Amino acid sequence: MSDTPATEADLTVLASQLGREPRGVVAIAARCVCGNPTVVHTAPRLPDGTPFPTQYYLTHPEAVAAVSTLEARGTMRDMNERLAEEPDLAQHYRRAHESYLAERAELGEVPEIDGISAGGMPDRVKCLHVLVGHALAAGPGVNPLGDEALEMISGHWRPDRCTCPAMETDPDSAVSADPDAYAQEA
Numbered sequence: 170m171s172d173t174p175a176t177e178a179d180l181t182v183l184a185s186q187l188g189r190e191p192r193g194v195v196a197i198a199a200r201c202v203c204g205n206p207t208v209v210h211t212a213p214r215l216p217d218g219t220p221f222p223t224q225y226y227l228t229h230p231e232a233v234a235a236v237s238t239l240e241a242r243g244t245m246r247d248m249n250e251r252l253a254e255e256p257d258l259a260q261h262y263r264r265a266h267e268s269y270l271a272e273r274a275e276l277g278e279v280p281e282i283d284g285i286s287a288g289g290m291p292d293r294v295k296c297l298h299v300l301v302g303h304a305l306a307a308g309p310g311v312n313p314l315g316d317e318a319l320e321m322i323s324g325h326w327r328p329d330r331c332t333c334p335a336m337e338t339d340p341d342s343a344v345s346a347d348p349d350a351y352a353q354e355a
Contacts, residue, residue, distance in 0.1 A: 172306075207328065208227055239318055
């Protein structure tokens with residue numbers, strides 16, 4: 170886990186990415202190679218008191234768009250079928266769920282969401298955005314379906330290449346990094 174404190178600049182970028190003010194920001198869980206937020210680490214209870222099980226929230230617009238395309242293609246249905254047919258995959262996915270819950274518990278207990286992680290874990294795939302956010306925050310090998318989704322979108326978006334709007338105007342300024350290390354530190 171490579172959480173870094175959220176700066177005022179990060180909060181400004183997050184607001185632009187989300188189209189609203191970010192809520193419950195604990196830290197930045199993954200960054201673009203240029204330093205912009207890619208995944209925000211969110212508190213399990215928002216400032217207004219609302220329980221919020223999604224602690225790793227994918228914010229990078231290009232990543233969100235690429236994952237949305239996967240969802241539209243029925244990838245979640247295929248993954249759900251595989252969870253039912255592949256015991257090793259199901260067991261690894263359950264461990265991802267347990268890891269997610271343990272990390273969230275470090276931020277405090279919220280009884281309303283006790284035992285509930287996000288994205289459909291541990292028994293189904295409900296939201297690939299959450300699984301990709303978790304994979305980017307935790308790094309390779311923790312969330313198998315998040316890792317798979319990242320591989321599937323690598324032709325459109327990947328964590329080792331900047332596609333932030335400011336970088337798009339000058340493709341020669343794009344920064345490359347280690348493609349095997351999802352959780353990029355600034």
